[in-house]
Amino acid sequence: MSAEKRTGFRLSLVTRWSALVGTLLALGMLIALGLDYFFPGHPVLVFCACLLAIVPIAIITIRSQIQPILSLFRALEGTVASYRDGDFSFSLHWPQNDELADLIAAHNELGNVLREQRLGLVQRELLLDTMVQNTPVAMLLVTDFGPGSGAIVYANLAARQLLSNGRKLEGHQLGSVLEGAAPALKEALARGGDGLFTAGEAEDEEVYHLARSSFTLNGRRHELLLLRHLTLELRRQEVQTWKKVIRVISHELNNSLAPLTSLAHSGQELVRRGQTERLPQILQTIGERTRHLESFILGYARFAKLPAPRLEAYPWDVFVDRLADQVAFRLAGELPSAPAWIDAAQMEQALLNLLKNAHESGSRPEDVELSVRRVQDALRIDVLDRGAGMSDAVLTNALVPFYSTKRSGTGLGLALAREIAEAHGGRILLSNREGGGLAVTLILPTLPGTAP
Known part of the structure; x- marks a missing residue:
């Protein structure tokens, strides 16, 4: 029926x-x-x-x-x-x-x-399996996972090609499969967590990203391992970055060398005519342009060759007094009594860049503030202004090296501050303030080797 x-x-x-x-x-x-x-x-x-x-x-x-x-x-x-x-x-x-x-x-x-x-x-x-099997991301599902152990219950084509030359992996122990794998992959799996690792050497160097997630299925613990090949993407990004660097440097060199050539030629003509009264002005302008170009090149060199920070206990009052001797700001709140574990020279450079940016934002000098306080197990440093703030697009790209909205900017100030914060084990955050202005926040660990 x-x-x-x-x-x-x-x-x-x-x-x-x-x-x-x-x-x-x-x-x-x-x-x-x-x-x-x-x-x-x-x-x-x-x-x-x-x-x-x-x-x-x-x-x-x-x-x-x-x-x-x-x-x-x-x-x-x-x-x-x-x-x-x-x-x-x-x-x-x-x-x-x-x-x-x-x-x-x-x-x-x-x-x-x-x-x-x-x-x-x-x-x-069927659609999901087709998509998973043909994705370029190598996927491994392992049960009873431990350091270098666990039975493989699922592996897509990319994982088979990466680890066993296309042979089936299901049912094998992960440890035995990894015997022929790159040592960097074994170290990344043993280390735990997500992250990048590099396999191979010189021209054969390959970069991978390892991501993992754990869950319980049918009462048993499973772990999903994702290995993504990033070499091509990173090389394309590297080429684009170099092109941008060359464009910025070329632009800055042309802006400086063209007037220098013109001024040198004018000075030569004045000397030939015996009209030397304008030579001091011309030489002064040449000196200013030369110092600007030198400062520009040194800025790039500092960013490219930033050494690992040497962390030492440094009193906050001494550190803030050194900053105040170089740039104006208003200190908000009390300073922490415990000393800062920082590389004083690098952190000073980072905060000088942030404070100078605050003054150049259109904010009144008396509205530029510096705040240092301890929040739980982290140290929070805020640089505040009442300038124009940033649009969403600028907030997204502000920390990218060489990105600048200023005609004469190098795009290295915030990028250098970010590099210094991350080298200290911290991070940097940007946000617009209520009532106008920008807040740049550095979150740093209170002690060396601890995460904020």
Whole structure:
């Protein structure tokens, strides 16, 4: 029977069984009247004869009615077991137009829905497996994961190519698979956490990013390992960065050398004519342009050759006094009593850049503030101004090296501050302030070797 609802004459179970019982009772009464007619005055004999006649008929009739229903219940039990096993291809038929027909129609409709859902799920699984197998990211699913151990339960094509020359990895131990892998990969897995590592040497050097996530499946701990090959992306980014560096340096050199050439030629003409009264002005301008060019080149050199910080305990009051001798600002709040574990020279350079940027933002000098305070297990340094702030696009790119919105800017001030903060184990944050202005925040560890 299909899942469509039956139409036409409908005879309910109650009506059919009531008619059956009524028929049996009427038949019993007719038999009793007939026997009483032939055997008057013998009520016991009539009753016993009536029972002997009607009971077999009632049993046979009721069994003939109940047997299809019992068969239907067994069929329902069988289809439910098939549904539990994931087989939704069965449907049932009931010839009567009654309540059981409605039950069978609903059951068949449920089977159709489950079958369609199973088909959609299979198609989605096939699509997902196709996508996972063809992604360039190597994927490994490992159970009972430990340092260099664990059974591989899933590996896509990229993982097979990377670790076993295309051979199947499922069922193998991760430790045995890694025996022929690069030592850098073994170290990255043993180290734990996400991160970059480099395999190979010189021209064969390859850069990978390892990401991992843990979860529990069927009561067992699993770990998903993702290995992404970043060499091509990093090389393209490196080329773009070098192009940008060359563009910026070329622009700055041309802006400085062109006027220097012009001024030198003018000085030469003045000397030839004997008009030396303007030479001091020309030489002063040449000196200013030369110092600017030298400062520009030194800025790039400092960024490119930033040494590892030498952390030492340094009193905050002495450090802030040194800053105040070089740039104006207002100190907000009290300084921490504990000394700072910093490379004083590098941190001074970073904060000088941030404070000078605050003055160049259009803020009034008295609105430029410096705040140093301890927040839980970290140190927070805020440089605040009331300038124009930054747009969303500028906030996104402000920390990128060589990105600048100033015509004469090098784009190294914030990038250098970021490099110094990260070298100290911290980070830098930018945000616009309510009421206007910018807040530049450095989050640093309070002690060397601790994370903020």
